[in-house]
Amino acid sequence: MLKKVYKKIQDGNNxxxxxxxxxxxIKLYSAVSPWERDRAKDENRKPNISPCFNYRNKRYFLDEFxxxxxxxxxxxxxxxxxxxxxxxSGVLVKLDYEGETVKAFxxxx
Numbered sequence: 545m546l547k548k549v550y551k552k553i554q555d556g557n558n559x560x561x562x563x564x565x566x567x568x569x570i571k572l573y574s575a576v577s578p579w580e581r582d583r584a585k586d587e588n589r590k591p592n593i594s595p596c597f598n599y600r601n602k603r604y605f606l607d608e609f610x611x612x613x614x615x616x617x618x619x620x621x622x623x624x625x626x627x628x629x630x631x632x633s634g635v636l637v638k639l640d641y642e643g644e645t646v647k648a649f650x651x652x653x
């Protein structure tokens with residue numbers, strides 16, 4: 545169960561957007577993504593490794609995240625990337641500048 549609300553945003557259409565998270569750093573590690581494993585097998589080559597992290601019992605690869613656009617809403621600009629789990633929820637990330645950790649947050653709209 546999500547407990548700690550990091551931020552609550554009300555958009556222009558009277559909808560609430562909730563961002564949950566502890567603002568805690570999560571260590572990045574390297575692994576081969578399933579799609580890279582399949583692609584490498586098809587191309588008969590060694591698979592590339594990618595940075596990833598575990599968040600809420602799921603592994604996320606940084607390849608899965610879209611960069612936050614400069615024209616995104618102001619509330620989103622403090623984050624570096626986002627991905628969707630469902631139509632109404634997703635994960636936001638903040639990258640550290642040394643490239644060793646991320647901070648992950650759950651987004652529910």
